[in-house]
Amino acid sequence: MRLHWHRRDLRLADNRGLAEPADPPVGVFVFDDEVLAHAAPPRVAFMLEALSTLRAAYREQGSELLLRRGEPTGTVPDLAEAIDADAVSWNRDYSGLAQRRDDHVAEELKDEGRLPRPFHDAVCHPPGSITTTQGEPYAVYTYYWKKWRDREKDAPRSVPELAGAEEVPELAGAEDVVEVDVAPGELPTVEELGFAEPDAAIPTASTEAARELLESFLAEDVLRYAEARDYPAEACTSRLSPHLKFGTVGIREVDAAVRERLDEVSGEERESIETFRSQLAWREFYAQVLYYNPDVVTENYREYEHDIEWENDPDLLEAWKRGETGYPIVDAGMRQLLAEAFMHNRLRMIVASFLTKDLLIDWRHGYAHFREHLVDHDTANDTGGWQWAASTGTDAQPYFRIFNPTTQGERYDPDAAYVARYVPELRDVDPGVIHGWNDLSADERETAAPGYPAPVVDHAERRERALETFERARGEGGT
Numbered sequence: 001m002r003l004h005w006h007r008r009d010l011r012l013a014d015n016r017g018l019a020e021p022a023d024p025p026v027g028v029f030v031f032d033d034e035v036l037a038h039a040a041p042p043r044v045a046f047m048l049e050a051l052s053t054l055r056a057a058y059r060e061q062g063s064e065l066l067l068r069r070g071e072p073t074g075t076v077p078d079l080a081e082a083i084d085a086d087a088v089s090w091n092r093d094y095s096g097l098a099q100r101r102d103d104h105v106a107e108e109l110k111d112e113g114r115l116p117r118p119f120h121d122a123v124c125h126p127p128g129s130i131t132t133t134q135g136e137p138y139a140v141y142t143y144y145w146k147k148w149r150d151r152e153k154d155a156p157r158s159v160p161e162l163a164g165a166e167e168v169p170e171l172a173g174a175e176d177v178v179e180v181d182v183a184p185g186e187l188p189t190v191e192e193l194g195f196a197e198p199d200a201a202i203p204t205a206s207t208e209a210a211r212e213l214l215e216s217f218l219a220e221d222v223l224r225y226a227e228a229r230d231y232p233a234e235a236c237t238s239r240l241s242p243h244l245k246f247g248t249v250g251i252r253e254v255d256a257a258v259r260e261r262l263d264e265v266s267g268e269e270r271e272s273i274e275t276f277r278s279q280l281a282w283r284e285f286y287a288q289v290l291y292y293n294p295d296v297v298t299e300n301y302r303e304y305e306h307d308i309e310w311e312n313d314p315d316l317l318e319a320w321k322r323g324e325t326g327y328p329i330v331d332a333g334m335r336q337l338l339a340e341a342f343m344h345n346r347l348r349m350i351v352a353s354f355l356t357k358d359l360l361i362d363w364r365h366g367y368a369h370f371r372e373h374l375v376d377h378d379t380a381n382d383t384g385g386w387q388w389a390a391s392t393g394t395d396a397q398p399y400f401r402i403f404n405p406t407t408q409g410e411r412y413d414p415d416a417a418y419v420a421r422y423v424p425e426l427r428d429v430d431p432g433v434i435h436g437w438n439d440l441s442a443d444e445r446e447t448a449a450p451g452y453p454a455p456v457v458d459h460a461e462r463r464e465r466a467l468e469t470f471e472r473a474r475g476e477g478g479t
């Protein structure tokens with residue numbers, strides 16, 4: 001008997017840890033309080049729905065997904081003992097917390113004579129497999145990407161045979177190790193796990209839903225992805241991020257479908273698909289950055305000579321969080337986050353630059369807010385994105401390249417359609433007025449959109465201040 005411990009692989013198809021060992025597994029998911037301490041309502045809701053569909057898929061095959069609550073160290077080995085499993089498989093997670101947890105579980109299993117079987121599953125190319133010629137992990141994306149693109153990829157794994165529930169008579173007896181504080185076999189609700197129901201509508205969380213997204217994206221949007229992906233009103237990106245985070249779809253399955261489409265087209269369409277693949281490679285680049293540098297969650301990857309003197313004004317931070325900075329494109333992004341638990345990538349870059357450069361607020365505050373609200377929050381990608389914007393990351397935006405929020409709005413939302421979607425006060429305002437909001441007088445603003453705030457800071461002034469701050473951190477000039 002083998003136990004498969006699901007974590008961020010909430011699916012049966014294309015699941016290496018589930019499929020590769022020959023013996024049919026019985027599945028378990030453990031509600032881990034240490035992981036839940038970093039969770040947020042949208043992700044808990046997504047995870048519970050994904051678990052519910054995963055359990056239905058197990059049952060359709062005459063098997064069962066067991067549920068436990070507690071510390072995995074202890075819970076997983078106890079369950080392995082209760083069902084007399086000789087091996088426990090799982091798919092690796094690359095954060096420091098996950099690695100420490102998995103090492104403990106592996107040690108406990110070994111002490112009891114059971115075999116721990118960790119697999120690389122979440123990425124096409126695991127950390128350490130794409131390195132510089134000196135064998136070092138890459139800190140520059142471009143070189144990593146070229147190798148990632150050209151390296152052969154594994155084919156998707158099929159759904160394995162699962163252990164029949166009747167083959168595991170001990171399961172009934174194993175109820176005494178149940179620590180889910182609801183009826184055995186029942187999924188807890190969002191509230192029972194200690195969270196409020198999310199305010200935002202959550203995308204459907206299942207393999208089927210992920211496949212539908214992938215299929216419709218590959219049919220059309222991927223062909224214009226290269227030119228349209230930066231225009232938030234177009235909404236032409238895949239929206240696969242929560243599925244890749246929770247593993248409701250396998251990366252080999254995604255990659256194989258993308259490559260199949262690549263072979264069907266040529267010229268600009270082919271380049272557009274390659275641009276999409278390069279985003280999948282960013283995800284794996286950041287996974288290896290996190291794996292080799294677990295501290296990037298709390299510490300700057302790139303140290304300056306002196307500390308960056310963040311100003312951390314609490315009122316400005318609140319205005320940013322609420323989407324009330326008086327910079328329409330920034331506010332639209334922040335309000336999309338609150339309304340949908342999601343934000344378009346161009347907006348993530350704009351609002352992160354605005355927080356760290358215009359407001360001079362430490363990226364860790366922005367990261368914490370994203371973690372609290374994003375359905376797709378992923379430690380590697382989120383720290384990667386924040387540290388990029390703050391000019392503290394591996395392959396970061398140079399500190400002197402500071403986004404101008406007005407120009408960004410004009411360029412990427414020329415008709416202000418995205419702003420109008422999320423900022424109701426500006427819905428009936430002419431795009432020209434929206435893009436010139438910081439040039440208007442108080443009276444003109446009051447007439448155009450009563451109630452919508454004046455800019456909380458002056459971008460030109462703050463840009464200079466940010467440059468001075470970063471130059472001081474670099475030990476250059478300034479007082």
Ligand SMILES: Cc1cc2nc3c(=O)[nH]c(=O)nc-3n(C[C@H](O)[C@H](O)[C@H](O)COP(=O)(O)OP(=O)(O)OC[C@H]3O[C@@H](n4cnc5c(N)ncnc54)[C@H](O)[C@@H]3O)c2cc1C
Nearest residue numbers: 237238239240241279282283345348377378381382385386
């Ligand atoms: C400040 C900041 C914070 C971010 N936080 C997260 C996060 O918590 N979780 C997250 O998945 N992405 C994060 N991103 C990256 C990116 O914004 C999202 O992956 C993307 O918007 C998700 O939408 P999509 O699935 O439609 O993307 P698509 O454009 O369709 O891309 C496909 C997939 O590629 C990956 N991807 C795309 N862009 C990036 C990128 N820049 N870095 C790493 N992977 C990428 C994602 O898995 C995404 O689902 C962040 C970016 C920034 C600038």
